[in-house]
Amino acid sequence: MSWEKSIEELRRRERLAEEMGGEEPVSRQRGRGKLTVRERVAFLADPGSFHEIGKIAGKATYGADEELDGFMPSNSVMGRARLDGHPAVILADDFTVRGGAADAAIWQKMAQAIKMAAEYRMPLVQMIDGTGGGGSVKMLEKDPRTYIPETPGWSEIVHGLTQVPFVSLALGPCAGMGAGRVAASHFSIMVKELSQVFVAGPPVAIALGENVTKEELGGWKIQGQNGTVDNVVDSEADAFIAARRFLSYLPPSVHHLPGRIQPADDPKRKExxxxxxxxxxxxxxxxxxxxxxxxxxxxxxxxxxxxxxxxxxxxxxxxxxxxxxxxxxxxxxxxxxxxxxxxxxxxxxxxxxxxxxxxxxxxxxxxxxxxxxxxxxxxxxxxxxxxxxxxxxxxxxxxxxxxxxxxxxxxxxxxxxxxxxxxxxxxxxxxxxLPMAGGIEAAFRKELTEAEDPAALKEQLYKKFEAIRxxxxxxxxxxxxxxxxxxxxxxxxxxxxxxxxxxxxxxxxxxxxxx
Known part of the structure; x- marks a missing residue:
């Protein structure tokens, strides 16, 4: 007796997961000039080093015979990898599945990624491309109730920030929880014209009386200049390079010291x-x-x-x-x-x-x-x-x-x-x-006012205090x-x-x- 049929079913589900949101959403993603989540992971990680965890997690439907009838993978891809030879945890959003909405991500995957990074002392790199929260108000039709807000996984984020480097790459519209994850990092990156970061998107701003586009609301010219994100780059490839370079200076966790590389520069060099x-x-x-x-x-x-x-x-x-x-x-x-x-x-x-x-x-x-x-x-x-x-x-x-x-x-x-x-x-x-300029005039106002030659006295005072300084x-x-x-x-x-x-x-x- 063999488990071959079960392995075949496993491989089938893995292939379904690799299709992400399906042909049309993937085509739209690429039409916006964006890589898919799996392409991003492949470009960021050292070749062949990514080990995915929870690949077949998602939403499945079953027919009358209880056989798998349809499958939509979680819009969160996570696992272990190596970056320039060093272990890291990667957590990446898939915008092709419900626009990267947080409730389609299966929050336990995010929590698991952060826990693994913190406990096993590896940096965490997040590629964020999602609308956050629970997605559209239409979701209330499927589950007709509201809820008191809670942010599962936030305690893991707060603790993780004290343990290992967090790097966040904003690679699309990042709203709500997505925006929060961008900001909750030691180093964050936006891509010009490709990513935006905001608490809530233009429809909410318009409802409040501000008629703005995504770029006007949370584009790189705003968030790069107010410190919400650290660096702004021209392309996704540049974002991957910046993430790797930032991590090259840091230890894998606070329980390590930064590594030294063999210098190629003369320590006694004088310019x-x-x-x-x-x-x-x-x-x-x-x-x-x-x-x-x-x-x-x-x-x-x-x-x-x-x-x-x-x-x-x-x-x-x-x-x-x-x-x-x-x-x-x-x-x-x-x-x-x-x-x-x-x-x-x-x-x-x-x-x-x-x-x-x-x-x-x-x-x-x-x-x-x-x-x-x-x-x-x-x-x-x-x-x-x-x-x-x-x-x-x-x-x-x-x-x-x-x-x-x-x-x-x-x-x-x-x-x-x-x-x-x-x-x-x-x-x-x-x-x-305090600087001398202005200070001398203030301190000797009376003397300068009463002097026969104020200009000469001022010059004399400046010469005296110039020597003192x-x-x-x-x-x-x-x-x-x-x-x-x-x-x-x-x-x-x-x-x-x-x-x-x-x-x-x-x-x-x-x-x-x-x-």
Whole structure:
């Protein structure tokens, strides 16, 4: 006696699952310029490495003879795979089955994927392409009742985020639960013109009086610039590449340390361009990414959040083969002042680096928190205090390189200054409780008003205080620990990162209250 007939039935059901939503929905999916869920998995995973779990889960109908009459697979494809040789869990939506609606996904598959990733210490990559929730209101006709909202699997998401890297790729319209899953990640990606992310779609917005398209409501120009998603790319292929690259810097879980790759760059390399990259007038902006790229291992800088919080550049890189987090003030945007969204970006990046044990290199150029009605309306004070707290709560070593400005509360948040100040200052450093410009006029208003030659007195005062603000005077009192030749930055950062490896430790992060 053999089980051959059962195996034949298993293979038949597997073939039905591979048909996804059927010929017409699959054709529509491709007609929109989108890959199918199974094509996406094949492109993302290392060839032949995907092991699917729950392939034949779905909705079946049976005839009078109790034989299978019809089958619609779950619109959630999940399983284990390898990405660049490293184990990972993949969870992918199938839009061809009821538009990726969450109630057709069989929520236990999502929960199982997240549990497996967290328990077996593997990253989770989600490819999200779904309308979320229970789909159309028409579904109420089939089950004529409403329900008190509940989100099965959300507790697994919350716990999983503390354990392993979550990467979310928005690859179509993502609404409701789909939008929530995009945001509930350590790194999220949208594809231009292909994906949208919103709490509810245009029909709901139209009912509320806003006549908008999907792109106008939640397209990349909105969500990429407000920080809902981290990066925006041009194609699905670019999204797969970005996901793999992001994961290449991180450990598989918080219970591991990031791996080191064999460096191909000279640890003692000195870039001559750094000597003149910062203009001497103290006002003209420069490109901070050029500084970052000059000192990290060549070609290793991976920027995160390019389109939002633009007063600061954040990302990941390698120094002597070791993975590090990067922050760099960008004077092209409000002179690098910390606006509310810059503060949110700092908070998020410091949390990412602390969670996954990445030492941080902070290239400081910050004139303080943004000032004015617009900044206050956006909540810069609360956001700023949260960012400062995130920096002080960081569990990883931070090395600050003061490039130019460091003023006020925001300027002080370059590192946790109650700890060892592993800090280097360029000769272009300019710091204090408030900038000299404007401060001299305010402090000497009476004298300037009463002077016979106010212009001459003002010039004299500026000359005097210009000498006082020399970084060498700060160093005389050991308030600036080391002033360095900018060309020495890379070798000194290599030294820092090597020492940082002595104190970074694996494990879950414990974070206190954040205001």
């Amino acid at each position: 001559e361009s750094l000597l003149s990259i910062v203009p001497k007038d103290g006002r003209t902006p420069y490109k901070p990414r050029r500084i970052v790229e000059a000192v990290v291992d060549k070609g290793s800088f991976f920027e995160i959040g390019h389109d939002w919080g633009r007063g600061i550049v954040t990302g990941l890189a390698r120094i002597d083969g070791h993975a590090v987090g990067i922050m760099a003030g960008d004077p092209f945007f409000l002179d690098g002042a910390w606006t509310a969204d810059v503060c949110d970006k700092v908070t998020r990046h410091m949390d990412l680096c602390s969670t996954f044990h990445l030492p941080v290199i902070h290239f400081v150029d910050c004139p303080g928190f943004a000032v004015g009605v617009k900044a206050e309306t956006a909540g810069v004070t609360r956001a700023g205090v949260r960012a400062m707290t995130a920096v002080y709560q960081a569990s990883v070593p931070v090395c600050s390189v003061i490039i130019r400005k460091a003023y006020g509360l925001a300027g002080s948040a370059m590192m946790n200054q109650s700890k060892t100040k592993w800090r280097y200052c360029w000769p272009s450093g300019d710091w204090g409780s 020399s970084p060498f005077r700060t160093a005389e009192s050991f308030f600036a620990e080391e002033i360095i030749d900018p060309r020495e930055t890379r070798p000194l950062l290599v030294d820092f990162v090597q020492h940082a490896q002595r104190i970074v430790e694996p494990g879950e992060r414990q974070t206190g209250f954040r205001p």
